[in-house]
Amino acid sequence: xxxxxxxxxxxxxxxxxxxxxxxxxxxxxxxxxxxxxxxxxxxxxxxxxxxxxxxxxxxxxxxxxxxxxxxxxxxxxxxxxxxxxxxxxxxxxxxxxxx
Amino acid sequence: xxxxxxxxxxxxxxxxxxxxxxxxxxxxxxxxxxxxxxxxxxxxxxxxxxxxxxxxxxxxxxxxxxxxxxxxxxxxxxxxxxxxxxxxxxxxxxxxxxxxxxxxxxxxxxxxxxxxxxxxxxxxxxxxxxxxxxxxxxxxxxxxxxxxxxxxxxxxxxxxxxxxxxxxxxxxxxxxxxxxxxxxxxxxxxxxxxxxxxxxxxxxxxxxxxxxxxxxxxxxxxxxxxxxxxxxxxxxxxxxxxxxxxxxxxxxxxxxxxxxxxxxxxxxxxxxxxxxxxxxxxxxxxxxxxxxxxxxxxxxxxxxxxxxxxxxxxxxxxxxxxxxxxxxxxxxxxxxxxxxxxxxxxxxxxxxxxxxxxxxxxxxxxxxxxxxxxxxxxxxxxxxxxxxxxxxxxxxxxxxxxxxxxxxxxxxxxxxxxxxxxxxxxxxxxxxxxxxxxxxxxxxxxxxxxxxxxxxxxxxxxxxxxxxxxxxxxxxxxxxxxxxxxxxxxxxxxxxxxxxxxxxxxxxxxxxxxxxxxxxxxxxxxxxxxxxxxxxxxxxxxxxxxxxxxxxxxxxxxxxxxxxxxxxxxxxxxxxxxxxxxxxxxxxxxxxxxxxxxxxxxxxxxxxxxxxxxxxxxxxxxxxxxxxxxxxxxxxxxxxxxxxxxxxxxxxxxxxxxxxxxxxxxxxxxxxxxxxxxxxxxxxxxxxxxxxxxxxxxxxxxxxxxxxxxxxxxxxxxxxxxxxxxxxxxxxxxxxxxxxxxxxxxxxxxxxxxxxxxxxxxxxxxxxxxxxxxxxxxxxxxxxxxxxxxxxxxxxxxxxxxxxxxxxxxxxxxxxxxxxxxxxxxxxxxxxxxxxxxxx
Numbered sequence: 001x002x003x004x005x006x007x008x009x010x011x012x013x014x015x016x017x018x019x020x021x022x023x024x025x026x027x028x029x030x031x032x033x034x035x036x037x038x039x040x041x042x043x044x045x046x047x048x049x050x051x052x053x054x055x056x057x058x059x060x061x062x063x064x065x066x067x068x069x070x071x072x073x074x075x076x077x078x079x080x081x082x083x084x085x086x087x088x089x090x091x092x093x094x095x096x097x098x099x
Numbered sequence: 100x101x102x103x104x105x106x107x108x109x110x111x112x113x114x115x116x117x118x119x120x121x122x123x124x125x126x127x128x129x130x131x132x133x134x135x136x137x138x139x140x141x142x143x144x145x146x147x148x149x150x151x152x153x154x155x156x157x158x159x160x161x162x163x164x165x166x167x168x169x170x171x172x173x174x175x176x177x178x179x180x181x182x183x184x185x186x187x188x189x190x191x192x193x194x195x196x197x198x199x200x201x202x203x204x205x206x207x208x209x210x211x212x213x214x215x216x217x218x219x220x221x222x223x224x225x226x227x228x229x230x231x232x233x234x235x236x237x238x239x240x241x242x243x244x245x246x247x248x249x250x251x252x253x254x255x256x257x258x259x260x261x262x263x264x265x266x267x268x269x270x271x272x273x274x275x276x277x278x279x280x281x282x283x284x285x286x287x288x289x290x291x292x293x294x295x296x297x298x299x300x301x302x303x304x305x306x307x308x309x310x311x312x313x314x315x316x317x318x319x320x321x322x323x324x325x326x327x328x329x330x331x332x333x334x335x336x337x338x339x340x341x342x343x344x345x346x347x348x349x350x351x352x353x354x355x356x357x358x359x360x361x362x363x364x365x366x367x368x369x370x371x372x373x374x375x376x377x378x379x380x381x382x383x384x385x386x387x388x389x390x391x392x393x394x395x396x397x398x399x400x401x402x403x404x405x406x407x408x409x410x411x412x413x414x415x416x417x418x419x420x421x422x423x424x425x426x427x428x429x430x431x432x433x434x435x436x437x438x439x440x441x442x443x444x445x446x447x448x449x450x451x452x453x454x455x456x457x458x459x460x461x462x463x464x465x466x467x468x469x470x471x472x473x474x475x476x477x478x479x480x481x482x483x484x485x486x487x488x489x490x491x492x493x494x495x496x497x498x499x500x501x502x503x504x505x506x507x508x509x510x511x512x513x514x515x516x517x518x519x520x521x522x523x524x525x526x527x528x529x530x531x532x533x534x535x536x537x538x539x540x541x542x543x544x545x546x547x548x549x550x551x552x553x554x555x556x557x558x559x560x561x562x563x564x565x566x567x568x569x570x571x572x573x574x575x576x577x578x579x580x581x582x583x584x585x586x587x588x589x590x591x592x593x594x595x596x597x598x599x600x601x602x603x604x605x606x607x608x609x610x611x612x613x614x615x616x617x618x619x620x621x622x623x624x625x626x627x628x629x630x631x632x633x634x635x636x637x638x639x640x641x642x643x644x645x646x647x648x649x650x651x652x653x654x655x656x657x658x659x660x661x662x663x664x665x666x667x668x669x670x671x672x673x674x675x676x677x678x679x680x681x682x683x684x685x686x687x688x689x690x691x692x693x694x695x696x697x698x699x700x701x702x703x704x705x706x707x708x709x710x711x712x713x714x715x716x717x718x719x720x721x722x723x724x725x726x727x728x729x730x731x732x733x734x735x736x737x738x739x740x741x742x743x744x745x746x747x748x749x750x751x752x753x754x755x756x757x758x759x760x761x762x763x764x765x766x767x768x769x770x771x772x773x774x775x776x777x778x779x780x781x782x783x784x785x786x787x788x789x790x791x792x793x794x795x796x797x798x799x800x801x802x803x804x805x806x807x808x809x810x811x812x813x814x815x816x817x818x819x820x821x822x823x824x825x826x827x828x829x830x831x832x833x834x835x836x837x838x839x840x841x842x843x844x845x846x847x848x849x850x851x852x853x854x855x856x857x858x859x860x861x862x863x864x865x866x867x868x869x870x871x872x873x874x875x876x877x878x879x880x881x882x883x884x885x886x887x888x889x890x891x892x893x894x895x896x897x898x899x900x901x902x903x904x905x906x907x908x909x910x911x912x913x914x915x916x917x918x919x920x921x922x923x924x925x926x927x928x929x930x931x932x933x934x935x936x937x938x939x
Binding site (some may be wrong): 003004007008010011014015016017055058059060061062063067068070079081083 | 408409410412413414491492494495496497498500501505619620661
């Protein structure tokens with residue numbers, strides 16, 4: 001438990017990470033670092049997308065499973081790690097590297 | 100008579116025209132006008148117009164239609180029909196008989212259309228070649244055709260059909276009637292047929308047909324005869340007769356008509372009370388309708404939809420298995436939970452078994468939770484979720500992915516993969532000159548502030564070290580990196596030991612397992628109160644990590660598990676080392692005569708002067724390979740020197756600093772001592788050295804054999820020097836004294852036998868013996884205050900790992916290394932070096 005917390009904290013404190021949300025199987029956020037409305041919005045939308053992606057992967061081969069989902073957009077990158085009971089995603093800003 | 104003449108003259112030519120005109124009624128009579136026609140009484144013609152379609156006068160109708168074949172039959176038929184109807188009412192039955200008699204007079208006629216082509220209707224069973232006929236012809240032909248089959252059979256019917264009401268069976272009799280005159284009117288060609296038909300016609304009692312006289316053969320003489328032609332006027336031909344509805348009172352018929360009208364009126368009057376005209380009504384039984392109501396319970400309908408997907412089915416089938424599994428695994432839960440090995444990527448990625456077990460375990464968790472605290476469902480679930488293994492794994496993935504995001508260019512450079520160019524809003528300064536990479540991106544990190552940065556110039560640069568990243572975290576900050584070791588199986592896994600060298604500076608120690616994929620946080624952290632001085636991964640079981648401590652303890656950890664407790668510990672062993680374990684190495688040794696398997700054992704050297712070999716049986720068992728004895732300078736006699744007497748020594752044993760087993764012959768190994776001597780020893784003898792190499796004045800910190808040239812080895816020592824030795828020669832082969840600082844570590848490059856790296860206090864030097872033996876090829880200066888303590892080459896890539904005294908392990912990439920003509924993997928290194936030395 002402590003390790004999980006630690007890892008979560010480490011990820012959250014990473015540079016470039018805007019927020020992290022942990023969502024349970026129904027799509028209800030359990031833990032979040034974003035504000036409420038954003039969390040709810042992200043959770044709802046991403047939950048559906050993840051389910052769809054998972055369904056797609058498994059439809060092709062039932063023994064396969066979705067391990068990771070990444071959505072890259074112009075401004076952000078959303079990473080979703082789907083789990084059996086919960087999935088967890090974080091929003092990251094891809095920042096430009098400067099010297 | 101004019102019509103008659105007219106008709107006669109134009110009989111052949113103007114048939115069609117005539118037919119098209121109204122007086123079709125009269126047309127029946129035209130057959131008589133044709134030359135071939137036999138003479139017929141003219142008087143009968145008049146009456147013929149009355150001989151319309153009647154039950155008793157089929158012939159007229161037939162002939163009527165026969166002649167009209169080539170004309171617009173349709174209109175004709177229409178009018179004819181109407182005329183039929185009309186005529187029927189007007190018909191006077193008394194005249195019928197007379198008309199009948201005239202029937203036989205009707206002979207064959209010929210029909211010609213406008214073009215003068217013979218379009219005489221032929222019998223049905225002779226297809227009539229009609230040319231240029233209009234639609235009505237088709238109508239007739241179709242009618243003919245339809246009746247053709249019935250022709251023969253319907254002969255008998257003919258009378259029957261005609262006798263009854265003509266209107267009803269108008270069409271059939273009409274058509275039938277038109278057939279027969281066809282046969283009556285035939286040309287000379289069809290004499291047989293016509294005779295045949297005439298014969299058939301004689302079967303009708305209504306018809307009276309007279310045989311036509313047989314034609315006489317015309318001879319030439321006949322033609323020259325004078326023939327008398329008498330022209331007479333024919334009777335009047337009536338083509339159209341529309342009987343008047345009104346009759347003049349003064350006419351002859353007036354009386355009759357009046358009489359008839361009166362009769363009719365009388366009839367109508369009589370009709371009212373007459374018995375003959377009675378209205379009758381009929382009554383039928385109607386069934387009485389009855390309404391009935393039925394009431395029933397409302398039928399409840401439920402809709403249920405389910406989308407069956409392939410994985411759904413699969414899951415349902417497997418759910419049964421899982422349930423049984425979960426029961427079994429309740430006891431083995433702890434072990435399954437610990438079954439998360441990040442290093443063993445195969446196990447993780449093909450994680451069907453682990454997932455199942457973790458699923459099962461998490462299922463069990465949930466079940467327990469739900470049973471225990473029902474009212475606190477949600478909170479517990481969330482806790483469970485957070486606790487669950489799976490979640491941890493997911494977090495792990497997430498972190499890895501994050502790292503990949505950040506470090507992609509660096510990692511790519513490390514792995515010699517193309518660097519992905521990230522689309523960025525602003526253009527970074529392009530300072531790269533190297534054509535391989537698009538951009539070099541460095542991420543500013545707080546730990547990197549003290550790090551070294553090499554700036555590449557824009558022109559062609561010499562070989563240099565490019566710093567990629569460094570393994571460090573806040574845990575390791577301030578610690579001294581004492582040892583580095585790669586995992587034998589997993590090239591991405593690195594073990595780093597943190598501990599200070601000196602006795603005074605002893606702090607807590609740390610042994611970490613880092614993964615290349617996550618440079619920001621170690622995968623495993625093994626903490627201990629003592630400084631770590633040596634680490635090494637096992638060969639046979641790559642999950643075992645041996646850690647040597649400053650207090651002489653050796654611990655073996657299983658990196659698969661997350662636990663902090665070593666699997667084996669030598670702290671209890673009576674034969675444990677008494678001094679810091681300076682080097683550890685797993686050796687696979689041939690058993691020689693006894694065993695056939697290569698047994699792996701751990702060899703350690705420590706400051707108490709012992710080189711011990713540890714074997715894992717029930718515990719850590721060790722036996723000494725060698726006890727390093729002090730050797731005095733006196734043993735190296737050079738003639739004339741006085742022998743020094745044996746000094747009273749505190750300890751007879753020299754602390755060993757390092758050792759190196761021969762890559763080929765694992766029986767032979769080198770041991771470096773604190774005295775500065777390097778002893779060549781054998782495992783078979785644990786009392787004596789085979790050889791002693793003297794050259795160093797200070798403690799020898801590292802000895803390594805050249806990976807390619809097995810006669811050459813390298814050593815570094817605190818006397819600022821790096822010496823290359825040859826196995827046979829006791830004297831140094833080549834020595835380097837680049838700086839006035841302690842050289843902590845040397846390592847041969849795995850790629851070339853000419854290149855080696857040396858880490859002294861404030862520099863990392865890369866030497867290329869091929870190029871120069873005086874100067875290092877690359878010099879990398881450290882930040883002030885940081886010493887480079889350890890050095891390690893990466894095997895597959897061109898990278899170098901350097902550990903420093905600040906707890907950082909930096910990864911450098913060797914770039915622009917000059918490629919040698921030969922890879923240097925020959926034994927000719929000695930000659931090459933000798934040559935190069937001589938030239939200089």
